[in-house]
Amino acid sequence: MLHRIVRPGRTGSCSARAAARSRAGGVCYRRRVLALRNVLRRKARSLFAVLQIAVAIAAFVSIVGVTQGLRAQFYRISQVFAFDLIVLARGAASPLFSAVSYEEAEAARQVPGVKAVSLLGIHLVRPPGMAQPVTIMAVEPGSEMLRFFPIVEGRGLREGDGEHIVIGRLMAQQLGLGVGGTLAIDDRSRFEVVGLFDTPVIKDVPFLGGQALMPLSHLRDAYRRLPNIMICHTEPGRTARNPDEVREGLRRGEELAPSIGEAIPRLHARTIEGFLDSFKQQAELIDSFALAISFLAALVSAIGVTNTMLMSVFDRTREIGLLRAIGWSRLRIVAMIEAEGALLATAGGLLGLPIGLLLIEASKLLIQLGWLSVTLDPLLYLRAVGFAALLGLLGALYPAVRAAYLQPTEALRYE
Amino acid sequence: MTDLAVRAVDVVKHYDEGLVQALRGVSLDVPAGQALAITGPSGSGKTTLLHLLGALDLPTGGRVEVLGQDLRGVRDLDRLRNETLGFVFQLHNLIPNLTLRENVMLPAYPRPLSRAERRARAGELLERVGLGHRIDFLPVKCSGGERQRAAIARALMNGPRVLLADEPTGSVDSATGGQILDLFRDLTREAGVTTITITHDEKVAARADRVVHMVDGLLTDLGRPALPPPAGV
Numbered sequence: 001m002l003h004r005i006v007r008p009g010r011t012g013s014c015s016a017r018a019a020a021r022s023r024a025g026g027v028c029y030r031r032r033v034l035a036l037r038n039v040l041r042r043k044a045r046s047l048f049a050v051l052q053i054a055v056a057i058a059a060f061v062s063i064v065g066v067t068q069g070l071r072a073q074f075y076r077i078s079q080v081f082a083f084d085l086i087v088l089a090r091g092a093a094s095p096l097f098s099a100v101s102y103e104e105a106e107a108a109r110q111v112p113g114v115k116a117v118s119l120l121g122i123h124l125v126r127p128p129g130m131a132q133p134v135t136i137m138a139v140e141p142g143s144e145m146l147r148f149f150p151i152v153e154g155r156g157l158r159e160g161d162g163e164h165i166v167i168g169r170l171m172a173q174q175l176g177l178g179v180g181g182t183l184a185i186d187d188r189s190r191f192e193v194v195g196l197f198d199t200p201v202i203k204d205v206p207f208l209g210g211q212a213l214m215p216l217s218h219l220r221d222a223y224r225r226l227p228n229i230m231i232c233h234t235e236p237g238r239t240a241r242n243p244d245e246v247r248e249g250l251r252r253g254e255e256l257a258p259s260i261g262e263a264i265p266r267l268h269a270r271t272i273e274g275f276l277d278s279f280k281q282q283a284e285l286i287d288s289f290a291l292a293i294s295f296l297a298a299l300v301s302a303i304g305v306t307n308t309m310l311m312s313v314f315d316r317t318r319e320i321g322l323l324r325a326i327g328w329s330r331l332r333i334v335a336m337i338e339a340e341g342a343l344l345a346t347a348g349g350l351l352g353l354p355i356g357l358l359l360i361e362a363s364k365l366l367i368q369l370g371w372l373s374v375t376l377d378p379l380l381y382l383r384a385v386g387f388a389a390l391l392g393l394l395g396a397l398y399p400a401v402r403a404a405y406l407q408p409t410e411a412l413r414y415e
Numbered sequence: 416m417t418d419l420a421v422r423a424v425d426v427v428k429h430y431d432e433g434l435v436q437a438l439r440g441v442s443l444d445v446p447a448g449q450a451l452a453i454t455g456p457s458g459s460g461k462t463t464l465l466h467l468l469g470a471l472d473l474p475t476g477g478r479v480e481v482l483g484q485d486l487r488g489v490r491d492l493d494r495l496r497n498e499t500l501g502f503v504f505q506l507h508n509l510i511p512n513l514t515l516r517e518n519v520m521l522p523a524y525p526r527p528l529s530r531a532e533r534r535a536r537a538g539e540l541l542e543r544v545g546l547g548h549r550i551d552f553l554p555v556k557c558s559g560g561e562r563q564r565a566a567i568a569r570a571l572m573n574g575p576r577v578l579l580a581d582e583p584t585g586s587v588d589s590a591t592g593g594q595i596l597d598l599f600r601d602l603t604r605e606a607g608v609t610t611i612t613i614t615h616d617e618k619v620a621a622r623a624d625r626v627v628h629m630v631d632g633l634l635t636d637l638g639r640p641a642l643p644p645p646a647g648v
Contacts, residue, residue: 037512322508325471326522326569327497409466412504 035339038312045308046344052304053348053388054355056297061356061384062363063290068377070283074276075246080148081272082240082249085114085257087230090268095122099226104264108232111263113256116236118143119227121219127185129175136165136185136212138219138227144236149213154179154195157215165191167212172196188222189214232260232269298391301348305341305395313337313403320403321411330404337403341396342389349388353381420482420577420609421445421468427476428463428632437463439632440477447576450603450610452620455629461613462581464629468611469579470496482576497525501575501608503599505582507562509554515541515565516550522572540568544598560591567599571606578603580612584619596622 039046087108092098105117121138139145141157149156149166156166165183167175177183177193184190191214219225234256240246253271260269313320320333422445428438437460445451445468453461466472467479470492479486482499489495501522509518519537528536541550544564546557554562563583570578583599584592600622603610612623620626628636 034513041512318506318508319510322504322510323521324493325469325496325502327493327495327500327525327573328521329491329493329525332525408471409463412471412508 034336035343038316038336038340039343042312042315045311049304049308049344050348050351052301053345053391054352056294056301056391057349057352057384057388058355058359059294059297060387061353061380062359063287063294064380064384065356065360065377067283067287067290068380070287074280074283075243077276078246078250078272079240081231081275082246083233083235083238083252085232085234085253085260085269085271086275087232087260087264087267087269088228090266092268095228096124098228100228100230100267101226104267105227105230107264108230108260108267111232111256111259113234113252113259114232116144116233118145118231118233119216120145120229120231121216121225121227122229123214123219123223123225125185127175127183130171134171134211136214138214138216140216144233145231146213147237149197151195152198154193156195156197157213161194161215162218162221163189163191164194165212165214166195166197167193169196169198171211183212189218230267232256298387301345302391302395305345305392306398308344309337309341309396309399310402312340313399316403317406317411317414320406321408321414324406324408325412333404334400337400338393338396341392341400343392345388345390345392345395346385348392349385352388353384356384418447418483419444419480420447420449421611422480423464423468423477424480425477426464426467426474426479428460428467428472429475437632438467438474441629441632441634442477443627443634445577445609445611447609448607450600450612450622450624452612452614452623452626453629454614454617454620454626457615459629460632461629463632465579465581465611465613468577469500469502494525497522498573499576501570501573501578503563503566503570503578503580503583505585507554507559507566507586509562509565509569511554514551514553515546515557515561515568518554518565519569519572522569526573537568537572540571541565543602544568558591559587560595563587563591563595564598567595567602571602571608574606575608577609577611580610582613582615584614584616589618592616592619 087100088095088098089100100119102119105119108114109117119140120143123136123138124133125136126133137145139157141159141161146156151166152169154166157164167177167183172178172193175183179193179195181193182190183193197213216227219227234249234252238249240249250271250273257269257271260267323333324330421443423441423443426438426441427436429436441460441464443464453464455461463472467474468481470479470481470486470489473479473486481495484495486492486495509515510521513521516534516537519540520533523533523536526533538547538550541547544567546561546564546568549557549561549565554565557565563586567583570580580599584595587595596619599610599612602608610623612619614620626636627634
């Protein structure tokens with residue numbers, strides 16, 4: 001009887017199937033259970049390590065979420081303007097510093113392939129009662145651009161309108177205005193509000209969105225200013241429905257752009273992709289900066305895991321010495337500590353996801369970035385949790401190796 | 416010729432680049448199945464010798480053989496310890512957040528056994544050491560004697576050929592120590608396990624087949640006869 005007890009493994013009781021089971025699932029199960037028990041031994045210490053990781057993952061999720069949102073926005077803009085060319089004065093650093101004459105617009109209409117032309121003026125002003133400047137777009141009544149501003153109350157701009165304005169619902173709420181109200185933006189303009197529009201379809205297009213619309217003629221008559229931008233439509237009213245159509249529209253635009261340049265040498269025609277290029281670059285710069293910050297947060301949290309796991313290893317020196325004495329290999333010790341680090345970090349990652357989403361919502365509320373859209377991507381969350389687990393593994397690596405190389409004889413004497 | 420379980424040949428162990436000479440040339444043969452006790456004052460090198468015989472460390476000079484294998488030539492000492500040797504320390508060294516059964520199962524983790532087999536074997540061993548009613552208790556809920564008995568069960572989990580014990584009764588009272596020693600002797604003798612026990616206690620030494628004495632890193636007595644066992648044993 002006793003021989004059976006004290007001679008396991010040599011009596012043939014261990015089946016090959018059991019061995020395979022042990023190697024496959026059993027080892028992982030044991031590691032998980034042991035790791036969980038060890039992590040729960042010092043609850044407060046583990047909680048702080050989890051929080052550190054959670055903060056890093058929250059930063060990662062919010063930043064990457066916003067970045068992906070921006071990319072999606074850029075794509076939507078490309079869909080809307082795929083079959084259009086944006087025309088500015090050659091060398092203008094920004095649409096604000098560009099001017100396009102009515103004669104040049106007429107010349108553009110004559111270029112084969114251009115089916116319609118829209119002229120846009122950009123008027124930046126801070127009306128009384130508004131904390132921030134607003135962009136008033138000056139458009140021709142009947143312009144192709146008006147389709148992006150769906151009217152929800154009152155009417156749109158008409159031929160013959162002068163000091164008439166259509167404003168966005170949000171601006172109307174902020175100023176307490178409605179249809180029939182009066183909006184004086186400066187001593188040259190005292191507008192009658194004739195309509196309200198909903199969120200413009202192109203709200204997120206730099207310099208092409210706007211919070212209010214006034215007739216282009218008013219910009220000319222009251223301010224003696226020319227339009228800033230000309231948009232040449234190759235297929236008026238068409239929006240690309242998929243990436244292939246976007247590519248097709250852009251390709252056609254690229255083919256047409258040199259013709260416009262030849263017809264009007266002072267102007268430079270670009271596809272929407274070219275137009276947004278500098279904004280994309282700026283966005284990417286901000287992305288890079290923000291990602292650098294989140295990686296810094298990740299580094300700090302990985303150091304936090306290292307610190308937590310090192311303290312844990314110090315606390316358990318005798319235990320680790322015992323495990324080595326009873327035949328646990330160094331690799332097994334490394335795996336145990338790494339599993340603990342990964343467990344802590346994964347818990348942090350799972351906690352960081354909702355915090356990241358809350359962070360985005362809070363940012364939107366605090367800085368009133370109504371245009372900020374965030375992509376809620378399950379793959380991103382999966383990556384974030386994977387990234388957290390990786391941080392845990394990296395953070396626990398040094399403590400794990402240190403634990404594995406403890407001399408059993410010294411570890412057993414450790415007090 | 417008797418098979419040797421453990422053999423030490425002119426073993427020297429230095430620490431701190433030779434400043435500390437823990438062992439100064441120890442030679443010892445331990446036949447298979449023998450119960451050997453090593454006595455000696457503190458600092459005489461007993462624990463160092465036990466660690467070397469248990470493949471926990473390698474000697475600075477000389478050689479140690481376990482079941483005929485020279486430890487210098489063993490590629491995987493972890494495996495040798497796991498499959499061949501068992502340890503009982505003065506302090507039980509049970510992991511506090513694992514139950515007694517889980518503690519006893521620890522040596523079997525590197526072995527190709529199923530979870531059910533491990534659990535069953537650990538349960539049997541705990542029953543055998545009189546802890547069947549404490550199987551799922553944490554060590555903190557058990558007495559010192561119970562913990563040490565669990566440590567013995569853990570040492571026997573993989574069916575060792577040689578069992579090394581460092582003051583196994585050093586942390587319990589004498590009555591409990593007596594019970595533990597009885598159990599220790601019964602289990603090891605019935606299974607034919609070679610035992611090497613370090614002790615200060617003459618009563619513990621008296622239960623051994625052979626007693627050796629160490630002073631200043633040397634064996635001064637290679638096998639004086641054991642004292643007569645206490646009455647009733």
